[in-house]
Structures are given as C-alpha cells and as structure tokens.
Amino acid sequence: MAGKLKIRVDQDKCQGHARCKSLAPELFDLDEYGNAHEAGDGTVPAGLEDKAYLAQSNCPEIAIEVTEE
Amino acid sequence: MSDSASIMPEHPPVTDWINDFDHTDPAWTENPFPIWEKLRAASPVVHTERFLGCYMPTTYQAVKEIAYDTEHFSSRRVIVRDVRPEITARAPPITSDPPEHKPAKQLLLPPFTPDAMKKLEPRVRAICNELIDEFIADGKCDAAARYTKHVPVRAIAHMLGIPEKDGDLFIKWIHSILELGIKDENALMEAVREMTGYFAAHLEQRRKDPTDDLISTLMKARDKDGNPLPDEHVLGSLRLLLIAGIDTTWSAIGSSLWHLAKTPDDRERLVKEPELMPLAVEELLRAYSPVTMAREVMKETTVCGCPIKPGNMVLLSFPAANRDPAMFPDADKVVIDRKENRHAAFGLGIHRCVGSNLARMEMTVAIEEWLKRIPDFRLDPAGKVTWSEGTVRGPRQLPLLFGKTN
Numbered sequence: 001m002a003g004k005l006k007i008r009v010d011q012d013k014c015q016g017h018a019r020c021k022s023l024a025p026e027l028f029d030l031d032e033y034g035n036a037h038e039a040g041d042g043t044v045p046a047g048l049e050d051k052a053y054l055a056q057s058n059c060p061e062i063a064i065e066v067t068e069e
Numbered sequence: 070m071s072d073s074a075s076i077m078p079e080h081p082p083v084t085d086w087i088n089d090f091d092h093t094d095p096a097w098t099e100n101p102f103p104i105w106e107k108l109r110a111a112s113p114v115v116h117t118e119r120f121l122g123c124y125m126p127t128t129y130q131a132v133k134e135i136a137y138d139t140e141h142f143s144s145r146r147v148i149v150r151d152v153r154p155e156i157t158a159r160a161p162p163i164t165s166d167p168p169e170h171k172p173a174k175q176l177l178l179p180p181f182t183p184d185a186m187k188k189l190e191p192r193v194r195a196i197c198n199e200l201i202d203e204f205i206a207d208g209k210c211d212a213a214a215r216y217t218k219h220v221p222v223r224a225i226a227h228m229l230g231i232p233e234k235d236g237d238l239f240i241k242w243i244h245s246i247l248e249l250g251i252k253d254e255n256a257l258m259e260a261v262r263e264m265t266g267y268f269a270a271h272l273e274q275r276r277k278d279p280t281d282d283l284i285s286t287l288m289k290a291r292d293k294d295g296n297p298l299p300d301e302h303v304l305g306s307l308r309l310l311l312i313a314g315i316d317t318t319w320s321a322i323g324s325s326l327w328h329l330a331k332t333p334d335d336r337e338r339l340v341k342e343p344e345l346m347p348l349a350v351e352e353l354l355r356a357y358s359p360v361t362m363a364r365e366v367m368k369e370t371t372v373c374g375c376p377i378k379p380g381n382m383v384l385l386s387f388p389a390a391n392r393d394p395a396m397f398p399d400a401d402k403v404v405i406d407r408k409e410n411r412h413a414a415f416g417l418g419i420h421r422c423v424g425s426n427l428a429r430m431e432m433t434v435a436i437e438e439w440l441k442r443i444p445d446f447r448l449d450p451a452g453k454v455t456w457s458e459g460t461v462r463g464p465r466q467l468p469l470l471f472g473k474t475n
Binding site: 022 | 181429
C-alpha cells in the first residue's frame with residue numbers, strides 16, 4: 001500500500017470510450033480523436049488512487065494498466 | 070409497428086428459441102431478457118436458419134471475440150435482414166473493414182470528442198426545456214412521442230447544420246431503414262434514395278456558400294494524398310450519422326425514463342444525489358442497451374468452441390452481452406450506482422460508436438432536465454408502452470403521468 005501508483009493506457013487497445021476521462025479527469029488526457037493517454041508521466045497523485053482503480057475497472061477495452069512502484 | 074404489419078412478409082412465430090431464434094418475433098420485442106437467458110444457458114453461440122442463416126453470440130466473451138475479429142467477421146452488412154442484396158449504399162466507417170476503416174473513422178472523431186460535446190450541451194439543455202414547456206401543464210404525456218424522440222433529432226440537426234424542423238422527415242427515413250427494412254427492401258431503398266437526395270442538395274448549397282457545421286467539415290476533409298472525399302463517401306457518412314444518431318439515443322433516453330417511472334427508489338435517489346448521474350447513465354446504458362449490430366461471416370472459424378461457417382450473418386447483440394451474469398453480478402438488476410461496469414453498449418473494438426460522447430451527453434442532459442422539472446412521474450395505467458422492433462430497442466409509446474400518486 002505504501003508505493004506510488006502509476007497508470008498507463010495501451011494505445012493499441014484504447015478505442016476512445018472516454019470512460020476513464022469521465023471518472024478520473026485528473027489522470028487522463030484525450031487526443032484530437034478522443035483516445036486516452038495517461039496525464040503527464042502517469043504518476044497518480046496521492047489521494048487519487050481510488051479513482052485510478054475506478055477508471056481501470058470501467059475501461060471496456062481493458063486498456064488501462066495500474067502498477068505499484 | 071402496427072402501421073407496417075400488413076406489408077411485411079410474416080415470420081412464423083418462434084417455438085424453439087434455441088435452434089430457431091428470431092429477433093423480430095413479438096415476444097423478443099416485448100421482453101427479450103428471458104429469451105437471452107435461455108439462449109445463453111444453451112450455448113455461447115446459437116444459430117437460426119432464418120435470415121438466410123444467422124448466428125447469435127449470447128455471452129459477453131463471445132460477443133467480444135467476434136467484435137475484435139475483423140478477419141473472419143466483416144462489417145460490410147450491419148443489419149440482419151431477410152434478404153442479402155448486393156451492397157450498394159455504403160456508410161463508412163460503420164460498414165468499413167480494415168484497412169479502410171481507420172482513416173474513414175478518424176475523419177469523424179474530432180467533432181465528437183467530450184470537449185466538442187460540452188460546446189453543444191447548452192443547446193441540448195435548451196431543446197429539452199423547450200420540449201417540456203409544450204406538455205408539462207397537461208400533467209401527462211407520451212414521453213416517446215413528445216420528448217425522447219425530439220432531443221437527438223434536434224441535436225444532430227443542429228450539429229449537421231440542417232433545419233431542426235426537418236426532424237419528422239428523418240424519423241420517417243429511420244423507421245423505414247431500421248424497422249421496415251428488415252423485411253421490406255423497397256421501403257429501405259426508397260428511404261436511402263430520399264436521404265441521399267436531401268443531403269446532396271445540402272452539399273450543393275454549401276459548395277456555393279460554405280458554412281461552419283459538420284456537413285462542411287466533411288466536405289473540407291482531405292485524405293492522405295490531399296484529395297477531397299468523393300461525394301459518395303460524404304453522403305454515406307451523413308446517412309450514417311443520421312441513422313445512427315437518432316433512434317439509438319431516442320431509445321436510450323426512453324428506456325431510462327421508463328425505468329425511472331416504474332422505480333421510484335432510483336428516481337428519488339437521482340433527484341437527491343444528482344452527483345450519481347455519471348454512474349447511473351452507464352448503468353442504464355448497460356441494462357437497456359439499445360443497439361444490436363451485425364457482422365457477416367467471411368471465413369470459417371470457431372468462437373468459444375462453437376463452429377462458425379461463412380454464408381451466415383451474426384446478430385451481434387451488445388445488449389445480451391451486457392446482461393451476462395458471468396461479467397456483471399446481478400446482471401438483471403439495475404444497480405443505479407454500479408461501480409465496476411465495462412458495458413459494451415457502444416460496442417467493443419475498432420467500431421466503438423463514434424457518437425458515444427454525444428449520446429451520453431444527450432442522455433445525461435435529457436434525464437437531468439426532466440428530473441428538475443418533473444421529479445415525480447409514473448407509467449400511465451390507461452396507456453400502453455410499446456417497443457421498437459429489430460436492431461434498436463426502446464419505447465416508441467411511453468405514456469406517463471406527472472406528480473405523486475396521492
């Protein structure tokens with residue numbers, strides 16, 4: 001539980017459902033086509049861990065990875 | 070629909086659902102959920118000889134495998150029908166396969182991002198309130214005829230830059246294509262011809278006098294070599310946006326209001342806790358997904374262990390996938406604050422609905438504005454709820470009474 005979380009969106013899997021952006025707007029950015037990328041280097045700021053997991057568990061394409069550093 | 074029943078070749082009633090399913094059977098139209106449960110219990114993929122041969126994946130996993138497999142399953146036909154005429158009117162990108170699919174889709178995506186939808190949202194809120202103003206004093210209304218139908222029609226007309234008052238024409242075409250067209254080739258072709266003529270006139274007008282709307286955006290689009298799209302491509306995409314953008318969202322908003330009318334607990338909770346709306350909208354999309362797509366089998370393969378043979382169509386039921394208890398605990402219950410919800414209402418894989426952000430915004434706004442003005446409502450026992458037949462499912466008559474029961 002102590003480690004920092006990092007998220008990554010797999011660009012081959014993302015189809016632009018944008019569920020992550022709606023659930024965790026602080027953690028994801030969308031490109032001009034509406035496909036998602038992790039914001040910044042993907043590090044999840046403290047306090048937003050639940051949102052990272054919520055976004056992951058709602059991605060229909062299973063495109064979001066959450067890892068503990 | 071009763072007005073068209075007389076000209077449709079009748080399908081014999083279904084007695085053996087597992088080996089002879091028919092998604093146009095009145096029992097399916099009325100209440101498909103127990104039928105899907107029965108089919109799912111029998112096999113992950115079932116088959117019917119109807120529609121010149123058609124499979125239906127019944128589980129989330131089987132639907133997903135087919136949606137991801139563009140090698141064996143083509144999108145060149147996206148509606149399961151009685152006939153399979155030669156393909157003439159394409160509607161890229163929905164009817165496209167790789168490698169043509171991606172460039173055609175990328176042209177359409179930028180106008181439909183969540184940010185683009187935020188700009189459209191105030192107009193949609195105003196549309197909803199204009200509609201409610203027309204019937205709220207009556208204390209009741211047929212919400213399908215007077216509200217849910219008009220929200221997406223006016224919104225897409227606004228985006229395309231065509232008169233919102235042409236909405237009745239669009240609704241007529243869509244009914245001909247998505248409902249009558251399953252069994253009546255002439256009705257479908259006539260509607261396609263009329264739509265194409267209608268949009269061709271708008272293209273002509275914009276060549277003389279360019280505008281700042283979605284039609285002009287498509288006309289200005291260039292392919293990789295810098296060439297404009299052929300008119301046929303632009304017209305096909307416009308037909309798609311109109312067909313896909315209207316009765317789908319009409320259905321989703323209608324089913325949502327139908328659910329809230331008969332489920333006071335969920336309705337009261339949404340009024341008290343409006344912050345639940347994003348989760349509620351996804352759950353209503355899951356439980357009452359309106360859209361069933363199709364694929365055509367191109368090569369022999371297997372799906373979840375079931376043999377699949379070319380020459381058949383596939384009824385790709387995202388709504389049935391979304392009711393699979395192996396994927397969603399309490400799949401048959403609406404859990405208005407469901408946290409984990411990888412529903413497939415907008416498809417899976419490369420054909421994810423281009424308009425999903427538009428549909429979500431329209432649903433959210435239409436439910437929010439309705440609840441603000443009419444927090445208490447119920448089904449009118451004197452009326453009858455009726456459902457559309459075929460590819461898109463939603464209420465076509467939704468008689469509601471406003472106010473508390475006592």
